Amino acid sequence: MKNLIWRAGAMALIVLFLASCAAMDTVTGVATEVGVQTGTISRQQGQSIKKSTKAVAKSMEDFTPEQEYYIGRTVGAIVLAKYKALPDKRANAYLNLLGQTLAQASDTPELFAGYHVLVLDSDDINAFATPGGHIFVTRGLIRCCRSEDALAAVVAHEIGHIQLRHGMKAIEKARMTEALTILAQEGAKSFGSREVAQLTQAFGGVISDITNTMINNGYSRSYEYQADAVAVTILRRVGYNPGALTEMLGVMAKQMKPGGTDFAKTHPSPENRIAELKESGKSLSGAETPNVRKQRFTKALSRL
Amino acid sequence: MYRSIFMVICLLLLSILLMNATAAGQKVMSVQVKEGQLRATPSHLGKIVAKVSYGDRVTVSEERGDWKKVSLNRKSQGWIHISALTSKQIALRAGQGNVKSSVSGDEIALAGKGFNKEVEAQYRQNNKNLDYAWIDRMEAIKVSPKQMDDFVAVGRLTPGAEGGKR
Structure with missing residues (x-):
């Protein structure tokens, strides 16, 4: 007893x-x-x-930034299987300068391998961001931007998806558990070929969960609104006019084909996004874009 | 007999808690980015005074907002953004001295393990239609701090714009 x-x-x-x-x-x-x-x-x-x-x-946090980087690389490769890269050195250099300036003002300025931007050679209106910091913007979407401020809004929205880890959140729960269970088994041992095969299969599953959501079905509306809100915050911090986001959405609304396969399918309508931004109470007013900014924008993207 | 076992359990658990407390007091953190910079001031505009790499263990001596003043091996010292750090210990190679199998995966992240280069290579073997050339090329596009400063100044943007969870 x-x-x-x-x-x-x-x-x-x-x-x-x-x-x-x-x-x-x-x-x-x-x-x-x-x-x-x-x-x-x-x-x-x-x-x-x-x-x-x-x-x-077990949760998303159990993936190291290094693993998110490798997930991001392959997600990016799948985006590039659908869209071709635009080998325009000047445009890509300009977008990276813009993207990295914006990223520094995000809440996650440091990623495992930093932020990188690439222009896609397509008339579709679309953009993607991988968990590894790769950001893709189509020529079609850049054409919806009348100023550097508007383009900054597009890139800042994608940085928003990265900061909020929307890509990683698209991984199905069961898949996450499966992948992390395999990862947990390793302990301090090295992997044998059987384990690599098992891991590669889990990796493939994770990739398809993310790309299915990101490319085919789109994130939830609330995720898009959240990324818009982050974009407004970043624009304000850096000194861009946050109103450029609504201005860009206005142009997009006019240029988007209804029932299209691009942005229209995977995003809430521009009108709804504008309405949501206005309702959020965030101030969207800002100073007029100075001429220098307009000039360098036109110059960098002249060949698009 | 059981009384003494109970005492042993109590002491063990207490010592574990105390060990954790000391570790927290020292605030040793790990660098979780491939390449990180230590800066003279807590800002991305701060002059780079030293570089740190993935897995480096740094000691935190001061905090200001989202910036932490850290030192590496008591030699180089500087400010780094919190998003470049993790409280986990990052073991650079499996089987390395500091990796003990008894320590759980939640405190230790094995660098280069899990979804890594090897897994990517295997995946690419199975998906030959995928081309990573442009992924490598876009990652190779470098922007220097000077270019960024000029971009901000010429564009009449806000210098030293910082993020952070407020």
């Missing part, structure tokens, strides 16, 4: 520590080990406790 009370007491203490400690997994590991050693719990019980806390701890 006395033994039972002590056992119960020891178990209660372990549970209490598990619940209260932030470094849950280490404590669980050690505590279960202690439990097993002292005979308060069986080896099997110990294993299952370890497993269940592992499962709880």
Whole structure:
């Protein structure tokens, strides 16, 4: 009887520590080990406790920035299987300068391999951002921009998707658990070829979840509105006129073909986005775009 | 008998908690970007005083907004943005001295493991239609701090615009 009370007491203490400690997994590991050693719990019980806390701890955060970078590279390669890159050095250099200036004013200025922008050679109105910081903007969408401020709004919207990790959030829960379970198995060992094959399969699944959402179905409306809100914040911080976003959306509304396969399919209508921005109460007023900015914009994109 | 076991458990758990507390007091963090810069002032405009790389362990001595003043090996010191750091320990190679199998994956991130170059290569083997040449080319486009400063100044934008969770 006395033994039972002590056992119960020891178990209660372990549970209490598990619940209260932030470094849950280490404590669980050690505590279960202690439990097993002292005979308060069986080896099997110990294993299952370890497993269940592992499962709880699994989330998007368990992917390292390095892994998100590799996910991003392949997502980008799939975008480039659908759209061709535009090999216009001047335009790409200008967009990278603009993109990196904007990214520094985001809440995630530092990514594993930084932010990079590429123009896509297509009349479609479209843009994409990968979890690895690759941003793609079509010629068609750039043509909807009348000023650097408007183009900044487009790029800042894509940075918004990266900052809010919308790409990673498109991974199905079951897939996430599956992938992270394989990743957890590795411990400190090196991978053999069987594990690489298994990992590659999980990787492929993750990629298709993201590209299906990003390219084919589109993010939820709320994600688009959130990215717009981030864009307005970034534009204001950098000194662009946030009103350029609504101005660009206005042009887009006129140029978009109804029922088109591009932006129209994967985004809320420009009109709804404008309405949402106005409703959000964020101030969209700003100074007129100075001439120097207009000139360099025209010059950099003259060949588009 | 069980009384003494109970005491042992108590002591063990307490010591684990204390160990964690000391670790938090020192605030050692890891660099989680491929290449990071330590700057003289807490701003992206600050002069670069040293470079850090993925997995470097740095000690935090001061914080200002989203910037942390850190030192690497007690030699180089400077400011770095919080998004370049993680509280996890990053083990550069599996089987390296600091990787103990008893430490869980939640405190340690194994660099180069998981979805990595090797997995990408295997995926590319299976998907030969994919071309990564432009991914490599776009990643190679570099923008220097000077170019960015000029871009901001000429365009009459706000110098040193900073983000951060407010």
